[in-house]
Amino acid sequence: MNEGMRAVVYDRYGPPKVLRLEDVARPVPNQDEVLVKIHATTVNRLDVHTREANRRSGLAVTLLSRLVSGVRRPRQRILGSEFAGEIEAVGGAVSEFGVGDHIFGTTGLRFGTNAEFMCVRESARIGHMPAGMNFEEAAAVCDGFLNALTCLKQVDLRKGKRILVYGASGSIGTAGVQLARYFRADVTAVCNTKNIELVKSLGADRVIDYTREDFTQNGETYDAIFDAVGKHSFKRCKGSLTKGGSYLATDGFRNLILALWTPRFGDKKVIFQIPPRQTKKDVLLLKELIEAGRYRAVIDRCYPLEDVVEATRYVETEQKTGNVVLTIEGGRAR
C-alpha cells in the first residue's frame, strides 16, 4: 500500500485561499533521486507569482507563465521551491548522499517542497546542510542567494567598484548586500527606516533610507545599481550610473526589452538574465560562505505548514524582511 503525506496543493490559479492541505501519495525516488523528509520550506515570491499565473505582470507574462506551469490549471499541484530536511531513502544510483543526511536546496520551477516529503535528483541544486544551521535557516537561504548571485555575476564586482542595492531588505536584497560585500565592492544599500540596522549588519558600507532621501538626486554615481525588489527603473537610475555602468533587474517585462536594446546603444545598460542560470556549484558556494561566517539567513516569520494561506498573504504584502519559513512537524505515514 502506498504511504501518504500531507502537502499544500492548489488546483486553479488564484488568490492565496486556493491553497489547501491535502493527504496525497508520498513520492517514490527514481534511481537518481533522494526522498527527503522536509522539516522546513518557504513561501517566496516565485510561489506567489506562479500561484496567480503572474496576473499582475500583464497579459504576455501571464500567458508565458501558464505555458510554463499549465495552461488551464497548474500541472504541479504542490508549490514551494526551497527546503531543508533529512534523507529518508535513496535511489540505487545515488552516491553523494545517504539515508539520514541533512540536506538543503531549491527545486526551482519544479516546486514540490510545501509537503512532508519530496523527491529530488542528486544532481539538482542541493547540498549537505551548512554546519551550525538549523532547518529553518537552511530552508531560507537558497532562493535569494541564487537570484542575487545570478545578477551580480553579470558585472565585474571587486574592490573599488561601487554598487547600490535597491530594496536591500527583501529576500534577494539581503542576499545582494551580503554577496556584494563578499565580492569586496563598496556597498550602498537602500531600504525603509525600520530595516536600516539590519542592512548595516549585513555589511553595507552606507544605508540610504528611501523615505527620507532619493538616491537619484544626491549626485552619487555607481558602477552597478541592483534593483533587488523590482520597484525602480533604468530610466530613473540612469543618471546615478557611471559611464559603462549597469542596471541589474530582477523583474519587469520592460527590462527584458531594455536588456536586448541597451547593450547595443549608449554607454549604460540593463542586464536581466532570463532564464536565470543557477547551478549546484552555486549552492555549494553558499554552503561554503555560511560555514565561513560570510553569509547568514534573514528570517522574518516562521509559520506552521497548516498556516500556509496566512504566510502567503504576508508575503504578498511585499513588506517582508528577508524570508518567510514554513515549518513541518515530523512527516508521517498514513
Ligand SMILES: NC(=O)c1ccc[n+]([C@@H]2O[C@H](COP(=O)([O-])OP(=O)(O)OC[C@H]3O[C@@H](n4cnc5c(N)ncnc54)[C@H](OP(=O)(O)O)[C@@H]3O)[C@@H](O)[C@H]2O)c1
Ligand atoms: N524570490 C523569487 O523567487 C523571485 C524570483 C524571480 C523574480 N523575483 C522578483 O524579484 C523581486 C524581489 O523579490 P524578493 O523575493 O526579494 O522580494 P521580497 O522579499 O518580497 O521584498 C520585500 C522587501 O521589499 C522592500 N520594498 C517593498 N517596496 C519597496 C520600495 N518601493 N522600495 C524599496 N524597497 C521596497 C520591502 O522593504 P520596506 O518595508 O523597507 O519597503 C521588503 O523588505 C520581485 O520583484 C520579484 O518579483 C523574485
